[in-house]
Amino acid sequence: MLKRSGTIAFLAVSLFIAGFASAQGGVKTGDKVPDYTFRWSENSTGMNSIADMRGRVVLVDLWGYH
């Protein structure tokens, strides 16, 4: 019984966290983007974070190698 209650509680917490994350929903158009420090695999120029790129127009392009 205790084990079942624990499972239900765990699921409830998981669903709450998932719902919260979904409500966060990522950055909307028109919002300021959060700062972030990159780990580049190539081409370090000193512009290592979004804040370093202020005054530039930045295209963040998600792509895949397949």
Place this chain on the structure above:
Amino acid sequence: MGGSVPHAIKMTEELGKDGFIAIMVESQGLAADEIGGFMAQRFPGSELFLTNEAPFRGAEESGGIPFAMLVGIDGTLLWQGNPNGAVKKVEDLVAAELKKIKTGWGATPEIKKARALMFSKGALGEAATLLASIEQNIKEDAKADFDAAKAELDRLYASRKAGIDGKQKETRFDDAEAMAKDLAKSVKGNADWEKEVATIVATFAEAEMAKEVKLAQQIEKIFHTNGKKKPTPDLAKKLRDLAKKNAEAKAVLLAEKRAKQAEYVPH
């Protein structure tokens, strides 16, 4: 892979000097140390910002790729979506932002000019002189923007210095020297910065560093033998032979990295 990478390369080649940056986020699990090899083989000669970590998620992102987000000069998300279906829209938004970079922006004509100097002309010293000249007389309603412009200038100077360090850590001593010399031109007009950058430039004239710069130049020349065509495995042997002759040099790390990229076989 779609057409997003070639388009980002084209835009970077055409507009990079004006203030456009493309950050390519590999999202299908390619290891960080493989991305350089992949790009060298598939898109030789391209110079993009490469990573496999997304800086943030877009609200309209469904998890599928291609997906892109455009961030404006003040850090506002201007657009998000599939770049293949919105080429004209993205190009128009980029053009509008680049126009702002060229003319500058700000609460007063002087702040606007200072931003044009720092972001469009790369004239950091002149921008610092201009901002210093108006500091005492700045009106209350423009003070926040003045402070913001000053912070942007300081950050720009710091990031360009950090870039010189970053290139040395990559053992791209050739690029590091070029960036130091370029920064020396940019800071003319600000005595403190001139002095600081002159010290950095002088380090590249020291015998050991000069050897590293020369070796890095040789490595890059070999690696880019084929120009816009992909590097071939025979270049890997040439690079490793050069590394053997210079075993004590730091730039042998660059030779080995380039050798691996030259013989990399994309999945």
